Amino acid sequence: MLQKILVAVDGSEYSKKALDFACELAAKFNASLHIVHVPQGAAADRVMVLGGASVMIHAGREQIETAGRTLIDAASKIAEEKLPGNVTTALRGGDPAAEIVASAKEYEADCIVIGSRGLGDFGGLLLGSVSHKVNHSAPCTCITVH
Numbered sequence: 643m644l645q646k647i648l649v650a651v652d653g654s655e656y657s658k659k660a661l662d663f664a665c666e667l668a669a670k671f672n673a674s675l676h677i678v679h680v681p682q683g684a685a686a687d688r689v690m691v692l693g694g695a696s697v698m699i700h701a702g703r704e705q706i707e708t709a710g711r712t713l714i715d716a717a718s719k720i721a722e723e724k725l726p727g728n729v730t731t732a733l734r735g736g737d738p739a740a741e742i743v744a745s746a747k748e749y750e751a752d753c754i755v756i757g758s759r760g761l762g763d764f765g766g767l768l769l770g771s772v773s774h775k776v777n778h779s780a781p782c783t784c785i786t787v788h
């Protein structure tokens with residue numbers, strides 16, 4: 643039933659939780675996992691942490707891309723340990739929600755796993771804007787990890 647799972651990571655603790663959940667799900671169903679990250683510019687410097695990799699990113703484009711690569715490599719390493727040989731990754735450019743949905747279509751994902759919140763600052767909200775948009779336009783089941 644579940645053969646292809648896509649997980650979106652942004653470097654937040656929420657997306658780490660989504661990654662862990664997606665790995666468990668993929669292991670259970672013997673599915674393959676596709677990890678997607680869309681590097682984003684930051685209004686201010688920020689730190690991204692995932693699986694022991696801590697990256698300080700500044701506003702520069704090159705650094706953002708390098709940080710994105712480091713982030714997705716760290717996510718891939720975590721997933722590979724649990725799903726050896728069943729993990730692929732993609733770094734994409736553009737609007738995060740649109741790119742997550744487009745990659746789910748291209749990958750023909752059966753399921754998208756996404757965090758409820760991300761790196762944004764509005765702690766009071768239940769869902770971040772990327773989560774909200776992906777849930778609305780997902781071509782398949784979307785699991786929001788809280």
Ligand SMILES: Nc1ncnc2c1ncn2[C@@H]1O[C@H](COP(=O)(O)OP(=O)(O)OP(=O)(O)O)[C@@H](O)[C@H]1O
Binds near residue numbers: 651660680682756774
């Ligand atoms: N640039 C991105 N690349 C890949 N996945 C992302 C990206 N941004 C968000 N996500 C995914 O969406 C989830 C929710 O993040 P979202 O951005 O919606 O919340 P937020 O950052 O708290 O709010 P907002 O961005 O609206 O201020 C993340 O946990 C992650 O799974």
Ligand SMILES: [Mg+2]
Binds near residue numbers: 760761762771
């Ligand atoms: Mg965000």
